[in-house]
Structure formats: C-alpha cells, structure tokens
Amino acid sequence: MSVLSQYEPKKVFQFFEEICSIPHGSNNVKKISDYLVNFAKERNLKVRQDEAYNVIIWKDGSVGYEAAAPVILQGHMDMVAVKEADCSKNMETDGLDLEVQGEFLSAKKTSLGGDDGIAVAYALAILDDDTLSHPPLEAVFTTNEEIGMLGATALDASDLKGTVMLNIDSEEEGVFTVSCAGGATVKCNLPYRKELISAAVIEIRMDGFTGGHSGIEIDKDRLNANQVMGRVLLNVFQKVGMRLVVIGGGEKDNAIADFAEAAIAVNTEAVDATKKIIEDTFAEIQAEHPLSDPNMKLQLNVMPEDMLESFSGAATLATVVSLANMPGGVQRMHPEVPGMVQTSLNLGILKTEPEQVQLVFSVRSSVESEKNFLIEKLKSLTEIFGGNVIVEGNYPGWEYKADSKLREVMVEAYRQIYGKEPIVEGVHAGLECGIFAGKIPGLDAVSFGPQMNNIHTTNEELNIPSVERTWKLILKTLEMLK
DSSP states (O other), X not given: OOSSTTSSSHHHHHHHHHHHTSOOBTTOOHHHHHHHHHHHHHTTOOEEEOTTOOEEEEEOOOTTOTTSOOEEEEEEOOBOOXXXXXXXXXXXXXXXXXXXXXXXXXXXXXXOOHHHHHHHHHHHHHHHOTTSOOOOEXXXXXXXXXXXXXXXXXXXXXXXXXXXXXXXXXXXXXXXXXXXXXXXXXXXXXXXXXXXXXXXXXXXXXXXXXXXXXXXXXXXXXXOHHHHHHHHHHHHHHHTOOEEEEEEEOSOTTEEOOOEEEEEEEOGGGHHHHHHHHHHHHHHHHHHOTTTOTTOEEEEEEEEEEEEEEEOHHHHHHHHHHHHHSOOEEEEEOSSSTXXXXXXXXXXXXXXXXXEEEEEEEEEESSHHHHHHHHHHHHHHHHHTTOEEEEEEEEOOBOOOTTOHHHHHHHHHHHHHHSSOOEEEEESSOOHHHHHHHHSTTOEEEXXXXXXXXXXXXXXXXXXXXXXXXXXXXXXXXXXXX
C-alpha cells in the first residue's frame, strides 16, 4: 500500500516511492539504473546507459518551446545507505520502509536517500507529463556521487547539447548554489633515515581541537593540530635541538586535524628546558585562539635516557620546517561573492611510514589556476627536502558565472513563488556541477533543492511541503526559459 499517494505533487511522490522500493546505495546502482532505462523505453523516449550505469534521457520541447535551448535536469541516483544497529534490513537487497511524521518523510531505522532520490523523482515526473511547458530536456542521472562523483567523472557528455543545467542536489530550500570548489588530494612524502642515539624521549599529544570540515568550515579560523605541532617543534628545534622519533595527526584529508602527537629525542640535561618551551609555545597559541578552540589541551610524558632510533638531523629539520611552513587554511576569499572562500588547503593527515613522513593535504579552489598553483607550491617545498608528491582525485571547480541567465531567471521565479529573495552563494566543497563545468564549455548552472535534514544518517528527513514548493519553482523556471 502506498504511503505517499495523498501528497502533492502526486507524480513526484509516486516516483520517489518507487525509487525507495529499489535498493540504490553507492556501488549498488544497476537496478535503479535499469529502472530508469525501462522508464524511458516505456514512454518512447531516447535513452543512453553507459558502463558506469549513468543514464541520460532526452525529451523534445513542448509546443511553443521546440526551438528553445535545451535544459539539463541533473541529479545522482545513488544514496548513502545506512541503518541503525538493530535494523535487520539488508540495504543491498531490500527497499526502504517509508513513514510520515507531521510534515516530514523519513525511513524506518535507515537513511531515506532524499539526497538525491528527490532529484530523480522530479525529473521523472517532468518527463512523464506531456502537459507541462518546457524547453527540450536532457535528464542526466549519475552514479556513485556519494563516494567521489565517480559516475559524473566517467560520463561522456559529448551528446549533451544543453549548456543550462538545473542541479537538484542541495538540501536547503531557498538557497541557490552558484559556485563550488574543485579539489585534489596532495600527498607530500618526505624521506628519512634513522640513526641510533642515546637520548631521553618526550612524548607529546595535543588534542581537544574543534576540527571540522575542511571545506565548509575552513573559514572559521579553527586551529589545525598538525600545524600547531609544527610550530611547537620548530621552536624546540631552534632553541635546544631535538630529533624526531615519530610524528602523526589527523585522520581524514578533508577534516581539520583535531589531534596531533609526536615523540622527540633530546639530551637529558635539556628535558626541563624543552618541556617549558613546549608548554609556553602551546600556551601562546591557546591565548591567540580563545574562541575557535577553547578545549585544546597538551599532554607530555618523559621517558628516561636510553638507546633508540631517531630521525637523522637532516630528516628532522626537513620534517619540522616543512610542517611549520607549508601553507594551510584560507588562501583567498572570493572577490565578487562576500564571505565565500575561493581557495584553501588543509593538512588533514600526518603520519610516519617506514621510510617517509607523509603529509596529506586537501586542496580546494573554485578557480582552477589557483588550485594548480597551490599544488605546485606544495610540490616545490617538498622537493627542496628531497621528497616527492603524489596528486590523487583531482577534479575541477565550478567558477562563479557573473553573467548567469539561469541565475537571473531562477531568482525571479523564486520571487514570484515565495514573495522574497533567495540566498545566492557558493560552497567551498565539491559538487557534480564542477565535473560538468569541466565537460561542457560555458555551462550555466544552479544547484538547489527542497529542505532536507540530517542527510546520510538514519535521522534523515524530507520536508513534504518544501517538495511541492520546489516543484513549482522548477516548473516556473522551465516555463521562463522559453
């Protein structure tokens, strides 16, 4: 029995309920992809499915819109499939159990997949309805967005004619995203050799830092524990001398490091002086950042002198100087959009491997040339000390388009429907729009969507009235794009 048949828009909720009956977590998308292909064939619509299970469906413009420029409707078909510990459902084979509480739709003990099943449902409802006014449509459904935008990256976009794209993959109603950062993971590898020495060891642990997302929260001036460690060790190195034994910190390249730890070797007679330098430097940093990181703390543990293996003096110098001097945080704000970060980087992971210390950076920018320059800067600083750099997961940004016709049309459509102004902003994180901007020259895109809360969790919920308002916004926009 249908759970959503009473809600408007009926076609949107009908297709959303069908989508929810098909398991479609990331890397489990063949069934949902085949469902979309069958949808198109049943309606005699042109369709293409590729090896990555991306699907494109074409539909001619409605009467009076035949000569209008094509419009791309875009969303991804995969969801983050998670469940509560006591849920017996198999997310690989079972559909979702939908429930409505007040004005919110959710799924019992699992994530809902409103991100981005609602985009698929909107597009299908439009493709299924021959009474609507719209330009020629190219509905693009991508796969495995949630695990690295893999489908969009693999997609051959050469048969897409549209340069205007509605990306229905945002979770805040009334917010139009018009720019996003491109990014790359940059692994800087500093080689070291070990030497046998007799020394005392001071173990250092710094934790309690606020941390956060290295894109969305990079402008909050939060401390990066790895960089704090670099500052502290540089002070020790310059004032009393030391050797590194081991160093590490952070867990994810796209998270601001909230802890760092190291073991350093020093002369026994310098232990007290070294401890004071560490404590004083840490206190200075605490005093500089009382609001952003109020809970940061330092722990020291001294181990008596013994024979041990440490980094060589040259390797210690290279690691400490690199850690203290490599750039981090916001590099440039957007010159046209107030409050928007344009370029940044984050030292998310620091680890000691058998023959090298690895510093893993997440580099982001909505301007490709600035992103590339940051990568080259990291590369040159690493190579000075005999290291090497590996760049992975490089994807393009989506640069702000000052003369966006689509943005103007959508803002006006929003005014007519809501009676107020939308928020127009950029996001300092990756979106599929960046991938498409790299494939379609001159792409004019806006990312938006209905209100969703707690996405990617078992508490995910979709606001039902918001779905209807956003539907009206989509239809008004298509009508105005004649």
